[in-house]
Amino acid sequence: MSRVTSLAAPLALSLVLLAGWELACRGLQLPVYLLPAPSAIAAALADHAGALFAAAWVTLSSALLALVLAALVAGPLALAAAVSPLIERAVQPLAVTLQVTPVVAIAPLVVSWAGLDHPEYATTALAAVVAFFPLFSGALTGLKSADPDLERLFDLYGASAGQRLWRLRMPAATPFVLEGVKVAVGLSVIGAVVAEISAGSGRSQGLAWTIVETTHQLRMAETFAALFALAILAVGLHAVTRMAETEILRKWRGR
Amino acid sequence: MSEPSTALPLTVASLQDVVVRYDDRTVLGPFSLTLEAGSSTALVGPSGCGKSTALRLLAGLEPPTQGHVRRAAGRGETAVVFQSPTLAPWSSALDNVALPLRLAGIPAVQAADQARAALARVGLAGSELKKPAQLSGGMAMRVSIARALATSPRLLLMDEPFAALDEITRRRLADDVMSLWKDGRPALLFITHSVEEAVYMADRVIVMSPGPGRILAETRLSDGFPRAARFRTSPAFRDAVEEVSHALQMAMETAA
Numbered sequence: 167m168s169r170v171t172s173l174a175a176p177l178a179l180s181l182v183l184l185a186g187w188e189l190a191c192r193g194l195q196l197p198v199y200l201l202p203a204p205s206a207i208a209a210a211l212a213d214h215a216g217a218l219f220a221a222a223w224v225t226l227s228s229a230l231l232a233l234v235l236a237a238l239v240a241g242p243l244a245l246a247a248a249v250s251p252l253i254e255r256a257v258q259p260l261a262v263t264l265q266v267t268p269v270v271a272i273a274p275l276v277v278s279w280a281g282l283d284h285p286e287y288a289t290t291a292l293a294a295v296v297a298f299f300p301l302f303s304g305a306l307t308g309l310k311s312a313d314p315d316l317e318r319l320f321d322l323y324g325a326s327a328g329q330r331l332w333r334l335r336m337p338a339a340t341p342f343v344l345e346g347v348k349v350a351v352g353l354s355v356i357g358a359v360v361a362e363i364s365a366g367s368g369r370s371q372g373l374a375w376t377i378v379e380t381t382h383q384l385r386m387a388e389t390f391a392a393l394f395a396l397a398i399l400a401v402g403l404h405a406v407t408r409m410a411e412t413e414i415l416r417k418w419r420g421r
Numbered sequence: 422m423s424e425p426s427t428a429l430p431l432t433v434a435s436l437q438d439v440v441v442r443y444d445d446r447t448v449l450g451p452f453s454l455t456l457e458a459g460s461s462t463a464l465v466g467p468s469g470c471g472k473s474t475a476l477r478l479l480a481g482l483e484p485p486t487q488g489h490v491r492r493a494a495g496r497g498e499t500a501v502v503f504q505s506p507t508l509a510p511w512s513s514a515l516d517n518v519a520l521p522l523r524l525a526g527i528p529a530v531q532a533a534d535q536a537r538a539a540l541a542r543v544g545l546a547g548s549e550l551k552k553p554a555q556l557s558g559g560m561a562m563r564v565s566i567a568r569a570l571a572t573s574p575r576l577l578l579m580d581e582p583f584a585a586l587d588e589i590t591r592r593r594l595a596d597d598v599m600s601l602w603k604d605g606r607p608a609l610l611f612i613t614h615s616v617e618e619a620v621y622m623a624d625r626v627i628v629m630s631p632g633p634g635r636i637l638a639e640t641r642l643s644d645g646f647p648r649a650a651r652f653r654t655s656p657a658f659r660d661a662v663e664e665v666s667h668a669l670q671m672a673m674e675t676a677a
Binding site (some may be wrong): 321421 | 497
């Protein structure tokens, strides 16, 4: 498939769907509080661009901060687990438990701990919780992924534990870590959104909060505008991560 | 277990009545083998006869369940070439070759110089900065051989190094390995599935029985390294190949 076709196909489908939506709204004369037409959503986007942008930044910044926090815990923990089977054995079940517990279920608790004055603590904490597992398991899998024969060569040449970690295990982990980051980036946005919705009203000003607020007030065009902004944010973040991953991998393996 | 050598000074490594058991399964032995300085020994045998296990014992990479391993080669004096090139994909050819030198504590600049020279010896001058993914299978194996020789080892162990290469490349590499080997003449142990390759590269060919591997037959050849251009058509070569093939066939029949 040519580059143009592969770009045009999804675009064309979107346009067809949007046109159908617009026609249906007009033809059926649906009230705006039920389903706004794409034109109304576009107008809402334009009218509230500044506010949406600010809200997107709130959500994005807490997701990114959460990623950094999660990485700061997951990285060293994965290193420790890679070096010591005992630590791995101790940490792994807890990490899995944290992973399989739905973030929605712990959100109200974390939100109440954060308090009404600081809902951003809750969004960051919950985003960090969901971002932790892919980062940890990516790093741990990667650190243990080195070619066994290459490990044997390190034995043969009497490499120290530090040399093995720095010259073998850490570089070997790179592709796995990048994969973990890619998954974690997506999940961190979900974590932040879940926390904002849990916080409901209050001082949170993120995109998900905007969605909840405008839904309550039946300002559906703005709801859809915020949803659209959220989708763009997530897609953009994913695209940037994937580009970075491709670039780093190209450098890593030389092509 | 490895112990300081008390054997003849010419012996670089030896296995004495070693047995290796994994769980309750005996994979090797009792098996004895002595590798002398300057000699080239080939090990042939059916799959799963414990050839690679014997190699790992000689390298000091694992201890035997019973028996003794004696190694005169100290740390950094043993080199192993595996069936796959076993290069670090994130490192350039130069860094891969320099790795054992760096691990031995040689400063980066000096290690790079030695690695560059080692790459030039295997005909890869100019490919220093290429990464393994950018090399052909034969070139990657050359890098692996350069890495093994960069440390001027006393003991060189090769585990089916050419198995994944095409016939032309493996013949060319066999010649190159033998001419490089001639320089320092480390004790060479060469594991292969190919009888012709074994006879071509070794002055002693050992045929092993199916697992648990024991020595079934031993064929000695005249040294005469590097082999003359028409060595493969000489009667001495044909006779040795016949003899080894026959022993190997007996081994296979025992297995069946």
